[in-house]
Structure formats: structure tokens, C-alpha cells
Amino acid sequence: MEAEKKKKIFSGVQPSGNITLGNYIGAIRNWVRLQDDYDCAFAMMDMHTITVRQTPAEMRKRTLELMALYIACGIDPEKSLLFIQSHNSAHAELAWVLNCYTYMGELQRMTQFKDKSARHADNINAGLFTYPVLMAADILLYQADYVPVGKDQMQHIEICRDIANRFNALYGNVFTIPEGMLVKAGAKIMSLQEPTKKMSKSDPNPKGYVSMMDDFNVIAKKIKSAVTDSEGVIEYRPDDDAKAGINNLLSIMAVMTDSTPEKVAADFAGQGYGALKGAVAEAVVEGIKPIRAEYDRIIKDKAYLKDIYTRGAETAHRIADRTLKKAYKKIGFIID
Ligand code: ATP
Ligand code: LTN
Numbered sequence: 001m002e003a004e005k006k007k008k009i010f011s012g013v014q015p016s017g018n019i020t021l022g023n024y025i026g027a028i029r030n031w032v033r034l035q036d037d038y039d040c041a042f043a044m045m046d047m048h049t050i051t052v053r054q055t056p057a058e059m060r061k062r063t064l065e066l067m068a069l070y071i072a073c074g075i076d077p078e079k080s081l082l083f084i085q086s087h088n089s090a091h092a093e094l095a096w097v098l099n100c101y102t103y104m105g106e107l108q109r110m111t112q113f114k115d116k117s118a119r120h121a122d123n124i125n126a127g128l129f130t131y132p133v134l135m136a137a138d139i140l141l142y143q144a145d146y147v148p149v150g151k152d153q154m155q156h157i158e159i160c161r162d163i164a165n166r167f168n169a170l171y172g173n174v175f176t177i178p179e180g181m182l183v184k185a186g187a188k189i190m191s192l193q194e195p196t197k198k199m200s201k202s203d204p205n206p207k208g209y210v211s212m213m214d215d216f217n218v219i220a221k222k223i224k225s226a227v228t229d230s231e232g233v234i235e236y237r238p239d240d241d242a243k244a245g246i247n248n249l250l251s252i253m254a255v256m257t258d259s260t261p262e263k264v265a266a267d268f269a270g271q272g273y274g275a276l277k278g279a280v281a282e283a284v285v286e287g288i289k290p291i292r293a294e295y296d297r298i299i300k301d302k303a304y305l306k307d308i309y310t311r312g313a314e315t316a317h318r319i320a321d322r323t324l325k326k327a328y329k330k331i332g333f334i335i336d
Contacts, residue, residue, distance in 0.1 A: 008176070009034055010144035012043040012085065015062040016052065017201035018211035019069055021284065022189035025255050026150030030183050032074035034148060041081040041142050041316065042070060047091060048135065051128040052120055052202070064305055069212060071308075072294035081319075083312030085138065090320035094137035095130070097327055101167055102133050102159075111155055136160035140175040141320035148181040151188040152198055171330035175323070186255040192226040195244035212288060212295075219288065220281040223249075228273050236265040246273070249280050256283040 011031060013023055034040055044066050049059060063084060075082060085091055107113065107129055117124040127134075135156050139147055140163075147157055157180035164175040189199045191208035199209045210219050228245035236250050237243040238261075250261040253276070257264070268276050298304070328335050 006037065006039040007145040008143055009038040009040040009146050009148060009181075010042075010139050010142045010178075011148050012045040012138065013066060014045045014049040015059060015066045016049045016054070017062070018213045019066065020189075020199050020201045021210040021212065021252070021288075022150065022199035023201065024073065024212055025186040025189050025252070026183065027148065028070060028073045028075070029255075030148050030181075031070075031080075035076060035079045038146070040079070041083075041144075041319075042075055043083050043085045043138065043316070044070075045085050045138070047085045048131060051125065051131050052116065053123055064302075065213075065299060067305055067309065068295055068299040069291075071298050072291045077308045077312070081312055081315050082308055083316040084309050087309065087313035088316045088320055090141055090317065090324045091134065091137050094141055094320075094324050094327060095134040097331065098133045098136055098140075098163055098167070099130055101170075102130070102136075102163055106159055106162065107132060110159070112152065132156045132159045133163070136163045139178050140164055141323045143176040143323060144178045145176055146181040147178050148183075150198075151182060154180050154182070167327070171327075174327050174330055185260065186251055189252060190244060190248040192222055192245075192248075195227055195248050196241055210284065212291065216285045216289070219285055223281040223284060224274075224277045226277060232273070234265055234268045234271060234273070234276055236261040246276075249276055253280045253283055256280075256287045 009031075011027060013019065013027060019028070031040065031042055044063050046059065046063050067082065067084075070082060071077065110132055113129060113131065116128055120128070136159065139157075139160050147153075147160075149157065157178065161177055161179075164177050168174055168177075191197045191199050191203060192210070193205055193208040197208075201209060201211070203209055207222055207225065210222055214222070226245055226249060228249070229242055231242070234246060234250075235243065236247060238247055240247075247261065250264045253259070253264045254261045259267075268279070325335050
């Protein structure tokens with residue numbers, strides 16, 4: 001009997017800065033567990049990254065670092081397809097097509113566009129505006145069934161579904177309609193300094209995020225100086241913004257110790273914030289240590305990394321080209 005066909009997964013992170021604990025908990029950590037049960041593709045989304053101005057040499061370095069980090073976190077290049085987005089021209093090609101099936105009004109509603117145009121008022125470029133269309137192309141090219149991302153990206157998955165449905169309604173079943181896949185805990189890790197905002201690797205204040213590359217004592221220090229509240233009570237109240245700092249620490253602790261925020265809160269009931277912060281700092285450092293050891297080993301082996309992304313580009317191209325050609329044919333381009 002033929003083995004049941006595995007469902008497909010696509011996801012990626014932008015090499016826009018040092019990967020944070022938020023990226024790890026909300027995204028990469030979960031990908032690792034999905035590799036056996038799904039047919040996975042993970043990419044370094046460098047084309048998305050240039051929607052905000054970058055220093056070229058730094059971006060090259062960060063793209064490789066991101067790849068080494070994926071592998072250090074447990075993404076196995078023998079199980080999952082690993083590649084660099086810009087190595088597969090099909091992404092740009094399908095994005096162009098999809099641009100013609102996406103409305104200005106839909107893109108104007110995107111929270112990330114509004115946030116990023118406020119933060120980069122001097123560079124509100126067209127790429128920043130059509131960012132979700134390129135993201136839709138990424139996902140649809142691989143006919144992904146699921147897209148494991150943090151909560152902030154769910155709006156982009158929704159627009160991807162809308163575009164795909166619109167295209168399919170016109171031309172038949174060209175694209176699989178993907179679904180977002182959220183983690184149960186930690187889908188939105190908050191800034192340590194402004195706990196009502198998400199932890200972000202492009203935060204100008206490095207105290208707001210824990211980088212997976214930070215020194216261990218820096219990580220501990222950042223967590224110990226996390227902004228909390230003056231109530232002095234350890235309770236998990238996810239809907240109470242006044243408790244955002246404590247909720248965040250409880251969520252981080254829960255993820256790092258395979259518990260739940262409610263249980264962690266019960267364990268620390270009656271204790272001071274200092275005790276909780278100390279325990280979170282230790283759990284995070286202990287969790288990151290083995291990843292860093294692996295990372296330090298992998299990042300030195302440039303030939304190994306190159307071999308993986310070269311092979312990855314070939315496979316990615318082969319898979320994506322089938323979808324691209326299918327779409328081209330449907331819209332009336334001559335393909336042979
Ligand atoms: P930038 O600050 O450059 O926008 P970012 O830190 O938001 O970057 P992305 O590259 O946009 O990171 O996101 C990569 C993945 O990590 C996405 O799946 C995203 O949903 C997830 N992610 C990002 N920040 C968090 C967070 N604070 N908590 C949980 N998941 C997150
Ligand atoms: N926009 C995503 C990164 C990204 C992505 C994707 C994630 C680009 N293309 C396709 C999943 C699937 C972000 O995390 N900021």
C-alpha cells in the first residue's frame with residue numbers, strides 16, 4: 001500500500017537582525033518537531049529583509065548565521081528543505097503575478113505595513129507595501145498546507161488565503177489553500193522593556209529582546225531587568241495589560257520548562273518578582289546553551305553551509321517551478 005502522503009509545511013525568518021528568543025519560541029523551535037510528520041521547507045527570507053534598508057555585508061553574514069542557527073536549533077537539512085529565498089527566482093516571478101490579483105485596499109489594512117511605515121517614515125517603499133504578496137508567493141509555490149508562524153504573521157496568512165482563493169476561483173485549483181499554525185504557548189513573546197509590544201529583533205533598544213547570540217550573562221541581565229509592575233503579585237492574567245510583564249515572564253518560563261503559564265504562576269505564588277526573574281533567566285540560558293554550542297561549531301564550516309544552500313536552491317527551484325508554470329499557463333502566458 002502506498003504510504004500516506006505527508007502534508008506540506010513552509011516557513012521562514014528574515015535575516016534582519018539577531019534572532020531573538022521570540023523568533024525561537026514562536027517559530028523555529030516548533031519547526032523542529034514538525035519535521036518527521038510533515039514535508040517541510042524552511043527558508044532565509046532575504047528578499048523580504050530589503051524592504052527595510054540593510055548594510056549589505058551585514059546581511060550576507062546574517063543570512064548564513066540564520067541558516068547555521070536553524071540547523072543548531074535542530075532543523076535537519078537531510079529531512080527538511082533549507083534554502084535562501086533569493087536563490088529561487090520563482091518567488092519574485094510568482095509575486096509579480098499575484099500583485100495583479102491583490103487589491104491596494106487589502107494591503108493598506110496590514111498592521112505590519114502600518115507599523116513599519118511609521119517606524120521607517122523616510123523609506124515607505126513599494127516593497128514594504130507588497131511584502132505580503134511576496135510572502136503569499138513563498139507559501140503558495142510549495143503548495144504548503146500549513147505555515148507555522150508567530151501570531152503577528154496571522155494577518156499575512158489570511159491575505160495569502162484570500163489571494164489564493166481568488167486565483168483558484170478564476171482558474172481552477174492552482175494553489176493549495178494554506179492554514180496558519182500557531183503554537184499553544186509563546187506565540188507572542190513580548191518586549192522585556194515594553195511588555196505590551198512584541199519582542200522584535202529590529203527593536204532599536206537591545207534591552208527589549210534576548211538575542212540567541214547574546215552572552216549568557218547579558219541574557220540573564222536583560223531578563224532580570226525586565227519591566228514588570230508594582231503590584232508585587234505573581235499571577236497569570238493574560239487579558240490584563242497591567243500584568244503584561246509578568247505574563248510574558250510566565251509564558252517564557254512555561255515554554256522553556258514544558259509547563260503552562262498557570263502552573264508556573266502557581267509554583268511561584270507568594271514569591272517576589274526577583275525569584276521569578278532569576279528562574280526565568282536560568283531556564284533561558286540553560287535552553288540556549290546547547291544550541292549555541294552547536295551554532296559555534298556549524299558557523300565555522302562555511303563549505304558545509306554552502307553545500308546545503310546550493311542543494312537547497314536546486315530542490316526549491318524544481319518544486320516551485322512546477323507551480324509557477326501551472327499559474328503561468330492558466331493566466332495565458334506561453335510556457336512551451
Ligand atoms: P523584524 O523586527 O525585523 O520585523 P521579527 O523579530 O518580527 O523581525 P520576523 O523575521 O518577522 O521577526 O519573524 C520570524 C518568525 O518569528 C515569524 O514566524 C514570527 O511570527 C515569529 N516571531 C517574531 N517575533 C515573535 C515574538 N515576539 N513572539 C513569537 N513569535 C515571534
Ligand atoms: N513575514 C515573515 C517572514 C516570512 C514568512 C514567509 C513566514 C516571509 N515569507 C512565508 C512564513 C511563510 C515574518 O516572520 N516576518
